[in-house]
Amino acid sequence: MKKIILAIIAGIIPLVLPAASTDFWFRHFSVEDGLSSNSVRAIMQDKYGFMWLGTDDGLNRYDGTTIKVYNLNPQGSNDYISSLYDTTDNIWVGTEGGVYIFDYETESFELFKVLTAQGDSIKSNVNHIAEDRDGNLWFSTVGQGIFKYNISKHYLEHYEFKDANGLMASVLVDSENQIWAVTNWGSPTVSKLNKAENKFEPFPITYEAGQYDSNSLVMLEDSEHALWLGTWECGLQKIDRYTGKAITYLHPSEGKGATHIHSLMEYAPHQLLIGSDDGLLLFNTLTCEHQLFTEDETTPYSLSNRFVYPIVKDREGGIWVGTYYGGVNYLSPNTGQFECFAHSRFYNSVNGTVIGRFCEDSSGYIWIASDDGGLSRFAPKDKQFTHYMPDEHRNSLSYHNVHALCMDDDDLWIGTYTGGVNVLNTKTGTFRVYTTKGGDLTTLDGTSSYAIFRDREKRIWVTSMAGINLYNREEDNFIRVKDLESLTIDIDQDADGNIWFSTQGKGLFKYNPDKKTWKNYVYSNTPGALVNDQVNCVLIDGNGNMWVGTMNGLCKYDAGEDRFEAIPLDIPSRNICGIVEDQHVLWLTTTKGLVRYAPGESCQVFTRSDGLQSEQFLPNAALKASDGKIYVGSVNGFNAFYPYQIKMNKVLPPVVITGLEIFNKEIRIGDKKLPKALNWMAELDLSYKDHVFSLLYASLSYCTPEKNQYAYKLEGFDKDWNYVGSQNKATYTNLPAGTYVFKVKATNNDGIWSNQEASLKITIHPPFYWSTASKILYFIWVCIALTFFIRFLLKRTEKKHTAEINQLNVSKEKEVHEAKIKFFTMIAHEIRTPVSLIIGPLEKIMKSSIPMPAVLRDDLNIIDRNSQRLLFLVNQLLDFRKVEQEGIT
Numbered sequence: 001m002k003k004i005i006l007a008i009i010a011g012i013i014p015l016v017l018p019a020a021s022t023d024f025w026f027r028h029f030s031v032e033d034g035l036s037s038n039s040v041r042a043i044m045q046d047k048y049g050f051m052w053l054g055t056d057d058g059l060n061r062y063d064g065t066t067i068k069v070y071n072l073n074p075q076g077s078n079d080y081i082s083s084l085y086d087t088t089d090n091i092w093v094g095t096e097g098g099v100y101i102f103d104y105e106t107e108s109f110e111l112f113k114v115l116t117a118q119g120d121s122i123k124s125n126v127n128h129i130a131e132d133r134d135g136n137l138w139f140s141t142v143g144q145g146i147f148k149y150n151i152s153k154h155y156l157e158h159y160e161f162k163d164a165n166g167l168m169a170s171v172l173v174d175s176e177n178q179i180w181a182v183t184n185w186g187s188p189t190v191s192k193l194n195k196a197e198n199k200f201e202p203f204p205i206t207y208e209a210g211q212y213d214s215n216s217l218v219m220l221e222d223s224e225h226a227l228w229l230g231t232w233e234c235g236l237q238k239i240d241r242y243t244g245k246a247i248t249y250l251h252p253s254e255g256k257g258a259t260h261i262h263s264l265m266e267y268a269p270h271q272l273l274i275g276s277d278d279g280l281l282l283f284n285t286l287t288c289e290h291q292l293f294t295e296d297e298t299t300p301y302s303l304s305n306r307f308v309y310p311i312v313k314d315r316e317g318g319i320w321v322g323t324y325y326g327g328v329n330y331l332s333p334n335t336g337q338f339e340c341f342a343h344s345r346f347y348n349s350v351n352g353t354v355i356g357r358f359c360e361d362s363s364g365y366i367w368i369a370s371d372d373g374g375l376s377r378f379a380p381k382d383k384q385f386t387h388y389m390p391d392e393h394r395n396s397l398s399y400h401n402v403h404a405l406c407m408d409d410d411d412l413w414i415g416t417y418t419g420g421v422n423v424l425n426t427k428t429g430t431f432r433v434y435t436t437k438g439g440d441l442t443t444l445d446g447t448s449s450y451a452i453f454r455d456r457e458k459r460i461w462v463t464s465m466a467g468i469n470l471y472n473r474e475e476d477n478f479i480r481v482k483d484l485e486s487l488t489i490d491i492d493q494d495a496d497g498n499i500w501f502s503t504q505g506k507g508l509f510k511y512n513p514d515k516k517t518w519k520n521y522v523y524s525n526t527p528g529a530l531v532n533d534q535v536n537c538v539l540i541d542g543n544g545n546m547w548v549g550t551m552n553g554l555c556k557y558d559a560g561e562d563r564f565e566a567i568p569l570d571i572p573s574r575n576i577c578g579i580v581e582d583q584h585v586l587w588l589t590t591t592k593g594l595v596r597y598a599p600g601e602s603c604q605v606f607t608r609s610d611g612l613q614s615e616q617f618l619p620n621a622a623l624k625a626s627d628g629k630i631y632v633g634s635v636n637g638f639n640a641f642y643p644y645q646i647k648m649n650k651v652l653p654p655v656v657i658t659g660l661e662i663f664n665k666e667i668r669i670g671d672k673k674l675p676k677a678l679n680w681m682a683e684l685d686l687s688y689k690d691h692v693f694s695l696l697y698a699s700l701s702y703c704t705p706e707k708n709q710y711a712y713k714l715e716g717f718d719k720d721w722n723y724v725g726s727q728n729k730a731t732y733t734n735l736p737a738g739t740y741v742f743k744v745k746a747t748n749n750d751g752i753w754s755n756q757e758a759s760l761k762i763t764i765h766p767p768f769y770w771s772t773a774s775k776i777l778y779f780i781w782v783c784i785a786l787t788f789f790i791r792f793l794l795k796r797t798e799k800k801h802t803a804e805i806n807q808l809n810v811s812k813e814k815e816v817h818e819a820k821i822k823f824f825t826m827i828a829h830e831i832r833t834p835v836s837l838i839i840g841p842l843e844k845i846m847k848s849s850i851p852m853p854a855v856l857r858d859d860l861n862i863i864d865r866n867s868q869r870l871l872f873l874v875n876q877l878l879d880f881r882k883v884e885q886e887g888i889t
Helices: 772-847 854-888
Strands: 026-029 040-045 051-055 058-062 067-070 081-086 090-095 098-103 108-111 125-131 136-142 146-150 155-159 170-173 179-182 190-194 199-202 216-221 227-231 236-239 245-249 263-268 271-276 279-284 290-293 308-313 319-323 328-331 339-341 355-360 366-370 375-379 384-388 402-408 411-416 421-425 431-434 452-454 460-463 467-472 477-483 488-493 499-503 508-512 517-521 535-540 546-550 553-558 563-567 576-582 585-590 593-597 604-606 617-624 630-634 637-641 655-662 683-687 692-699 710-715 722-725 729-733 738-746 758-765
Touching: 040 308, 040 319, 051 081, 051 090, 058 081, 098 125, 125 170, 136 170, 136 179, 170 216, 179 216, 216 263, 227 263, 227 271, 263 308, 279 308, 355 402, 355 617, 355 630, 355 637, 366 402, 402 452, 402 460, 411 452, 411 460, 452 488, 460 488, 488 535, 488 617, 499 535, 546 576, 553 576, 576 630, 585 617, 585 630, 655 738, 655 758, 692 710, 692 738, 710 729, 772 854
Parallel strands: 040 081, 081 125, 535 576, 535 617, 576 617, 683 758
Antiparallel strands: 026 328, 040 051, 051 058, 058 067, 081 090, 090 098, 090 125, 098 108, 125 136, 136 146, 146 155, 170 179, 179 190, 190 199, 216 227, 227 236, 236 245, 263 271, 271 279, 271 308, 279 290, 308 319, 319 328, 339 637, 355 366, 366 375, 375 384, 402 411, 411 421, 421 431, 452 460, 460 467, 467 477, 488 499, 499 508, 508 517, 535 546, 546 553, 553 563, 576 585, 585 593, 593 604, 617 630, 630 637, 655 692, 692 729, 710 722, 710 738, 738 758
16 A cells, blocks of 8 residues: 655645545546557647647547547558647647648648758657747757747748757747747756847856756746746756746655656646656645645546646646556546545545435534444544444444434434434543333334434434434433324424424424424425425525425425425436525535526536536435535535535637538548538538438537537528537438538536537538439420420310310201201291191082082182192191201201
C-alpha cells in the first residue's frame, strides 16, 4: 500500500495531500475509450471547440462523444506528435520528423516543405509551436534549434543555438511580444531574442545562496506577467524578467518538490498547475502551498498516470492533462463542488457503504448511520472519522444496522434494526439500550426503529416497525402512543405544533398534542389528496410551508385548505427521498440523482458524472448542517456540499455536425459523397439510393457530455423540432427527392440552449428517369399525347355530332312525311266519305224503276263511273299508306 505523506504548515493547511483528495476528480480517456495511444504529448482546443490530442500513434479529435483518429501517414507508420497549434484554416502539427499541416476542409495532412534562404528545412522533432503578434510562427526543435515562419510572406528563418547543439525545449511569446527560448540540454538555459539584431542572446539568471541552477523544459508567463521556469532537476523557479533574479520553489531535495517539470499552466490567479514526473501539482504562488495528485489504485478518480506532460484549459474552464502512459485526464470546471466520502480499507473513511441518516451535535460533529457499518462520527474540520461498532467486551453499540439518529442535548439517540434503541452520551462515550419486553407496556413496542424525533417541548418520539412511543423522562421508560400498522421513517413538527409521521404505506399521520387528535392522509383520486401512500420525508421550510416527498412525486401542503398540491417536476425519477432547503431553494434527493428545485425555475439534475458517489439516495438521508453544508446519503457512501458553490455552467456550447452515415456505414471525407468536411460544405448531395442516412452531431461542452441535450429538424420534412435528449444521431429513411435543410441545436450539461445552430443543406437527387430533363421530356410526351387525344376526342365528337344531325334530319323528314301521309289520309278519308255518299244514292237512283231520260241516265252513268273511279283511287291511296306504314314498322 502506498504511503500517504501529510505535512502541515502553520498547523492548518496541508502541503501534500493524498491522491484520494476529493478536490480533483479526473475523468480518464485511454486506448479503451478510442485513443490511438496512451502516450499523449500535446493537447489543443481548436477554433470550433474540438479537443485535439497528439499521441505517439497519430492525431485524435474528441467531440465529447467520440474520438476520431487521424493518421499522418495512412500508408505507413505514424510519427509521434509532440506539439499542436491552431491557425485560421489549419492545425500545425509538430512531429518527430518535422511539421505537418492539417487542412480543416479536407481533413488531410501535408508536410511543411518551405526552405530557409540557406536551403534548410524542418526535419527534427518539433516539440513546441508559438505565435507572436507579427504573424510569425515559432518552432522549437530537438536538434535544429528554432525556426521562425512568417505566414503571410511564406518566409522561413533559422536560429541554430550551437551551444545547445540545437536541442531546444520550448518557445515563449510573452505579453510584450518578446521571444524567449528554453533549453534542457545546454547553456544558457534561457535565451531572449534581440529583435534589433535578430538573434537570441543568453538571459543571465542569478540565484540566491543555497538555490539551484538547472536546465529547463518549459517557461510560463502568468496573468500578473511573472515568468516561471519548470526545471529538470530543481523544481519551479520564478524569474525577474528585468534583473534575472531567480527564486526556487518545490526543489526535490526538500522532500516535497517536483522533478522533471514538463508543463506549466495558470489554473487560477495565483495558482499554477505543474506537470512533472512526480504527478500533477497545484501550487499557490502566494502561500507557496501545494497539492500533489498522482495515481492511486484505491481511488478510481485519481490521476491515471504520474508522468504528466501537457496541461491545457478549455473554454469552459475544464483542464486536460496528458500523461505518458495513462492517456488523458479531464478535470471538470465544476470539480470539487461535491465532497465524496466512501468506505475504504486503505485510509480513514466512513465505516459503511449504505448511508441512511445524519445528525449534527452541538460541537459540529456529523453523526452518520449506515446499514452495514454501524455508527460513524465525522469531524468536518480535519475530515476524520471515528467508528462505533458492536463490541461484546465493552459498552458499545448494540447492533451494526443503524437507521435513526436524534440529538437530545449531549445524548445521541440511535435507532437500529432489531437491536433496539441506543442512547450514546457524547461526552462520556457510554451507551444505554432500550428494547421491548413481553407484557411490559412501559417498554418499546418493537426492537427496530427508523425514526426518532425531539419536538419543541423536548419530548422524544420513538417509532417502531408499526407503532409510536413517547419517552417518559421522569421514569426513564416509554408510553405507547399509537399503533399505525406501518413503518414510520420520518417525524416532523410544523409551526402550529402538530407532529407529522411519514409512513411507508399508510401515508401521513398528523397528531395534535394539545387536542390529542389524529388525522390520516392517504392517496386517492380526489383532488387535494396525497399523491402516494409511501412517504419518504417531510420538510418544514423557513416560511412554514410543508413539503412532502413521496414515492410518486413532491407535494406541498396547504394548511388553510387542508389539502396537498402535487408539484410537477421534469426529473428522471419521481421517487423523492429527501428534501433540504437553502435560500428558498429545495435540494431533492431521488433514486436517480440530486435535484436543485427553485419554484418557478427549471430543475437542475446532478448525477455521478457531476461527482456524486451514487445516484440512488436513501429515504430521509439528508441533512443541512449549521454551517450551511448539506449532507446526502446514498447506497455508496455520501456527499457533502455547500449550495453556494454549485455553479451553473453558463458557457453556450457550439454544436457541430460531425459525420455522415449511409445504411449505418460511416462515410469518410474524400468519398465522392463527402468530398470535404461537413463544416465546410454548402450542400450535401445524396442519391435516391441513399434512402437510409444518418447525420451525427455533437455539443462541444465537455463538463458532462452525457447530460448535453439535443434537438433537430429537417426543414421541408419535419414540422417541429425533435427533442431527442442525449441522442447524438438523426436518421431519415425514404425521403422524397428534393432540397432540405437540416438544423440541430444543443444544450450544455446544465440544460442551457445555445443560440447557435448548425445547419446543412441537403439535396436528394431523383433517379435518372425522374430527373429534371426526364420530367421535361415526360411533359412533352404528355403534351403530345394529350394533343392527339384531344384531336381524337374532337373528331369523335364531330362525327357523333354529324350523325346526330343526320339522324335528326331523317327523323324530321320522317315526321314531315308522316305528317304529309296523315294529312293525305285524312283528305282521302274526307274525299271517300262524300264519294261513298254520292255513290249510294246514285246507285239507288239508277236501280229505281222510275223512267229517266237517256241523257240523264248517261249522265248518271258518267257520274257513277267517275265516282267509282274516284273511290277506287282513294282506296288505292289508303292501301298505299297502309303498306308504307307496315314497311316502316
